Amino acid sequence: MKKTVVVLLALVLILLACAGMAEDKDLLARIKERGTLIIATEGNWSPWTYHDENDVLTGLDIEIGTLIAHGLGVEPEFQETDWDSILAGVDSGRFDIACNGVGYTETRAQKYSFSTPYVYTHKVLVVRSDNEDIKTITDLKGKTTANSPSSTYAQIAEDQGATVTYVSTLVETITLLEQGRVDATVNAQVSIEDYLKQHPDANIKIVEVLAGDPVAYPVRKADDTASLVAAIDEILEAARQDGTLSEISLKFFDLDLTKAD
Numbered sequence: 001m002k003k004t005v006v007v008l009l010a011l012v013l014i015l016l017a018c019a020g021m022a023e024d025k026d027l028l029a030r031i032k033e034r035g036t037l038i039i040a041t042e043g044n045w046s047p048w049t050y051h052d053e054n055d056v057l058t059g060l061d062i063e064i065g066t067l068i069a070h071g072l073g074v075e076p077e078f079q080e081t082d083w084d085s086i087l088a089g090v091d092s093g094r095f096d097i098a099c100n101g102v103g104y105t106e107t108r109a110q111k112y113s114f115s116t117p118y119v120y121t122h123k124v125l126v127v128r129s130d131n132e133d134i135k136t137i138t139d140l141k142g143k144t145t146a147n148s149p150s151s152t153y154a155q156i157a158e159d160q161g162a163t164v165t166y167v168s169t170l171v172e173t174i175t176l177l178e179q180g181r182v183d184a185t186v187n188a189q190v191s192i193e194d195y196l197k198q199h200p201d202a203n204i205k206i207v208e209v210l211a212g213d214p215v216a217y218p219v220r221k222a223d224d225t226a227s228l229v230a231a232i233d234e235i236l237e238a239a240r241q242d243g244t245l246s247e248i249s250l251k252f253f254d255l256d257l258t259k260a261d
Helices: 002-024 027-034 060-070 083-092 152-159 172-176 189-198 223-241 244-253
Strands: 037-040 075-080 111-114 124-128 144-147 162-168 185-189 204-210 217-222
Touching: 027 037, 027 060, 027 223, 037 060, 037 083, 060 075, 060 152, 060 223, 060 244, 083 111, 083 217, 111 223, 124 152, 124 162, 124 172, 124 189, 144 152, 144 172, 152 162, 172 185, 172 189, 185 189, 189 204, 217 223, 223 244
Parallel strands: 037 075, 144 162, 144 185
Antiparallel strands: 111 217, 124 185, 124 204
């Protein structure tokens, strides 16, 4: 009986020691041990992250996310979710990183650790083709717009005095705009131009181009994530230097947006 108790106590101590060792490992070490990088993405925001005609997940962020995972020596595990859940999931540790065209802002940087920017884009103000009332961002006061909740685009509209209808996809945004159920939207220039390329008869127009935010990859801000951010920065810099980032940008945007203006 005593021998059994001693063995059980030894096993408990071993398990506690293993748990302690696991807790001591930082996020990068845990990712490498797991063998996958868990990446949050929407999967419905072309050309950043979307499904092609064969229903294969693709896009600029999918290719760069895969590049990062392979650079870390692991496989990417993309988990599709609504925009509203992406940053919250990173914050909670559900996702290791978000690859979804997330703009760097000082407010977000208070809560998340960001990689170096990988592209620099512009925002655009979009209205229905027959709208002559809205010509600049300041005309949004008292108007209605459509955007994803918690997005920088929604924040811009709200700051200008607009009432925002929250949506999950760009398609929903354009549908509301064409139906006249909202007056405008603020969105990424590359996304709107990509939509117009695919839908040349869309009843919308760009009325103003606005400065954008640097786009970077957010990771949970904590002491155990610093090595992951540093490793991601090294991978992105190598891809910048050998031209890989530029190639991916040209492939999906038809423009090299990897350099700040």
